[in-house]
Amino acid sequence: MTTLVALIVAAVTFGTVLMYGTLGEILTEKSGNLNLGVEGIMYMGGAFGLAGAFYYEKTAGAMASGPFAITIAILTAFLAGAAASLIYSFLTITLRTNQNVTGLALSIFGTGVGQFVGEFMRVSEGGYVALGNNLKNAFSATIFPDFLVSIPVVGSILFSHTVFFYLAIVVAILMYIFLTKTKKGLYLTAVGESQSTADAAGINITKYKYLATVIGGGISAIGGMVYIMTTAGCVWNHEGLSGVGWLAVALVIFCMWRPLNAIWGSVLFGAMMIMYLRVSLPFVPTEIYKILPYVVTVIVLILTSMRNSRDKQPPASLGINYFREER
Amino acid sequence: MSQEKRIPFVRLAKRAEMDRKKVWLIRISSIFVAFILGSIPMMLTGSNPIEAYSVIISGSLSRPVYIRQTVKIAIPLLGCALAIAPCFKMRFWNIGAEGQITMGAMVSTYFALFFVKKVPNLPFLPDGSPNVTLLLIMLVSGAVAGGIWGLIPAFFKAKWNTNETLFTLMMNYIAIGIVAWLQGGPWEGRKGSQLIPMFDKSARLPDVFGVNCGWIIVLVLVVLMYIYMSRTKQGYEIAVIGDSVNTARYAGMNVGYIIMRTMFISGAISGLVGFLIVSGSNYTLYSGVANNVGFTAITVAWLSQLNSFAMIIISMILAVLDKGANTLQTRMGVPASIADIITGILLFAMLSSEFFINYKLVFRRSDKKEVSA
Numbered sequence: 001m002t003t004l005v006a007l008i009v010a011a012v013t014f015g016t017v018l019m020y021g022t023l024g025e026i027l028t029e030k031s032g033n034l035n036l037g038v039e040g041i042m043y044m045g046g047a048f049g050l051a052g053a054f055y056y057e058k059t060a061g062a063m064a065s066g067p068f069a070i071t072i073a074i075l076t077a078f079l080a081g082a083a084a085s086l087i088y089s090f091l092t093i094t095l096r097t098n099q100n101v102t103g104l105a106l107s108i109f110g111t112g113v114g115q116f117v118g119e120f121m122r123v124s125e126g127g128y129v130a131l132g133n134n135l136k137n138a139f140s141a142t143i144f145p146d147f148l149v150s151i152p153v154v155g156s157i158l159f160s161h162t163v164f165f166y167l168a169i170v171v172a173i174l175m176y177i178f179l180t181k182t183k184k185g186l187y188l189t190a191v192g193e194s195q196s197t198a199d200a201a202g203i204n205i206t207k208y209k210y211l212a213t214v215i216g217g218g219i220s221a222i223g224g225m226v227y228i229m230t231t232a233g234c235v236w237n238h239e240g241l242s243g244v245g246w247l248a249v250a251l252v253i254f255c256m257w258r259p260l261n262a263i264w265g266s267v268l269f270g271a272m273m274i275m276y277l278r279v280s281l282p283f284v285p286t287e288i289y290k291i292l293p294y295v296v297t298v299i300v301l302i303l304t305s306m307r308n309s310r311d312k313q314p315p316a317s318l319g320i321n322y323f324r325e326e327r
Numbered sequence: 328m329s330q331e332k333r334i335p336f337v338r339l340a341k342r343a344e345m346d347r348k349k350v351w352l353i354r355i356s357s358i359f360v361a362f363i364l365g366s367i368p369m370m371l372t373g374s375n376p377i378e379a380y381s382v383i384i385s386g387s388l389s390r391p392v393y394i395r396q397t398v399k400i401a402i403p404l405l406g407c408a409l410a411i412a413p414c415f416k417m418r419f420w421n422i423g424a425e426g427q428i429t430m431g432a433m434v435s436t437y438f439a440l441f442f443v444k445k446v447p448n449l450p451f452l453p454d455g456s457p458n459v460t461l462l463l464i465m466l467v468s469g470a471v472a473g474g475i476w477g478l479i480p481a482f483f484k485a486k487w488n489t490n491e492t493l494f495t496l497m498m499n500y501i502a503i504g505i506v507a508w509l510q511g512g513p514w515e516g517r518k519g520s521q522l523i524p525m526f527d528k529s530a531r532l533p534d535v536f537g538v539n540c541g542w543i544i545v546l547v548l549v550v551l552m553y554i555y556m557s558r559t560k561q562g563y564e565i566a567v568i569g570d571s572v573n574t575a576r577y578a579g580m581n582v583g584y585i586i587m588r589t590m591f592i593s594g595a596i597s598g599l600v601g602f603l604i605v606s607g608s609n610y611t612l613y614s615g616v617a618n619n620v621g622f623t624a625i626t627v628a629w630l631s632q633l634n635s636f637a638m639i640i641i642s643m644i645l646a647v648l649d650k651g652a653n654t655l656q657t658r659m660g661v662p663a664s665i666a667d668i669i670t671g672i673l674l675f676a677m678l679s680s681e682f683f684i685n686y687k688l689v690f691r692r693s694d695k696k697e698v699s700a
Binding site for chain 1: 668
């Protein structure tokens with residue numbers, strides 16, 4: 001029982017990272033933009049989020065407050081991701097470059113920038129960049145009072161997570177309401193489904209695509225920051241972050257482009273990512289165990305493509321650029 | 328509102344064919360723009376970009392030893408870019424070259440480790456020379472392994488239109504995981520070392536002009552790939568599918584079969600690159616054997632506009648960046664990941680330059696004076 005609870009808690013911690021990545025990419029893809037740069041975006045979010053919190057602590061010294069540091073980290077990560085996505089948007093929407101290659105370029109660029117910033121901070125600060133214990137605890141602390149957390153089983157499963165997890169759920173719910181219940185959300189969906197129809201209906205598709213992609217990129221980037229600040233212990237760690245962005249892109253398909261599915265989907269994949277640490281299987285070597293999430297992703301990809309039902313399809317114009325003068 | 332105001336200030340129009348000289352002029356100037364933009368992060372870290380670029384160049388080309396090391400980096404890049412080109416031409420987004428290299432390297436290693444004493448060399452070769460039979464077996468088996476690894480996602484793409492981008496990518500992690508397991512398990516040399524033993528001398532590729540003879544193999548491949556893509560029926564089929572799958576179907580092509588065939592060829596070349604890496608430069612296998620070559624090669628392929636001969640130059644440029652960035656890190660304290668940043672910017676610039684080649688900006692009230700930036 002305790003193993004199971006510990007597994008769920010760890011799964012949620014890692015799942016939160018994936019959830020931001022996935023939610024951001026869902027918003028992006030809803031506009032018809034397939035941004036394969038999530039890997040790079042999350043690197044940038046991680047590096048800039050850490051930088052934001054670190055330099056804040058450096059200037060504020062002992063006065064540094066946890067909630068303020070968290071806000072700064074979220075903001076810097078969001079802005080880094082939004083800036084990266086802005087490059088992508090400008091290239092694909094305005095200059096009509098190929099979305100796949102632009103996304104891959106953003107992946108290379110973003111991982112480079114993330115590494116660069118992480119390394120640069122390490123070198124310029126003399127070898128070690130980490131937050132003080134005060135802030136470190138603030139990032140991994142729960143927002144609920146002790147008496148709720150200490151309820152056996154339920155307390156750990158429901159109330160022991162970081163603020164980022166609850167925030168991600170709020171984002172997921174807001175995104176769900178936005179996409180299905182508001183006029184603007186339906187417009188956005190229309191843009192993703194058929195750009196020419198949306199254009200003919202008088203929707204400013206350029207604006208919608210830009211906004212969705214930039215905000216989506218910002219949300220994805222928060223995931224990178226959450227990884228660095230919680231799982232990695234507030235230290236730049238690019239190895240742990242590698243591959244997470246790509247899993248997030250795969251999760252979008254797994255979640256059928258629905259924000260609410262991202263909540264449990266991310267936690268499920270989070271569980272697979274860390275299971276080898278918590279639950280040992282006889283006869284299965286660790287290294288083989290570690291590829292489990294990737295094998296499952298492949299199976300999911302195959303199954304979803306085989307099932308092929310009408311309401312579980314990607315936005316119809318995903319990956320296609322729009323040029324009004326072209327017919 | 329007057330009629331004139333309703334015409335937008337600037338609009339786009341598709342350009343008719345541009346002459347080739349001008350096209351390459353735009354592309355080359357975009358490369359320059361990229362290098363200028365790449366100097367921004369250098370300045371932010373407080374280094375002089377001109378000095379930094381000269382360190383990159385002197386660190387990779389100023390001595391024969393450096394040049395040899397740079398060429399050694401360029402060989403797998405070029406080989407793998409050749410592998411990726413037909414897929415990208417077909418609009419099949421194979422980002423699994425990393426895994427295909429790893430699988431090729433793995434199977435080649437299998438023969439290098441366990442068949443080194445069992446395969447006789449050609450009778451007329453003197454003792455102590457590389458075992459040509461063994462090397463050939465390693466080459467072919469590596470290529471087949473890479474091909475099969477590439478065929479798996481292609482099969483599902485052909486059959487159920489499964490998303491190939493993510494599929495090929497996931498296959499990377501799976502291949503790397505398998506090698507990581509072999510490295511610490513069945514193939515481990517000294518117990519606890521987490522290392523696979525070094526290859527026997529006879530299973531190593533011989534050097535020609537100080538660099539393993541892989542460079543000859545990839546240069547031959549450049550010519551073969553050029554002929555394949557531009558002079559054969561199969562190359563033509565790939566181009567048609569890339570332009571329009573429906574046209575290809577209408578013309579009676581078996582699209583699924585062509586996708587699988589192309590991916591097998593692509594994977595096989597990547598697998599061969601894997602063989603070149605283990606037998607030509609590492610002399611052993613480890614999980615990071617592909618070392619991001621599969622991803623950087625995408626850049627090489629795209630920057631060269633999928634032109635085999637341009638790939639030679641581009642792969643050398645990126646190899647210079649890669650080798651030079653390491654020197655830059657030790658000498659000036661600029662993190663070596665600057666190479667990735669510049670590579671990314673190069674790609675962005677090259678992609679954007681296509682816009683100026685394909686479209687022209689038409690400004691209001693000056694229809695006759697077309698301005699192209």
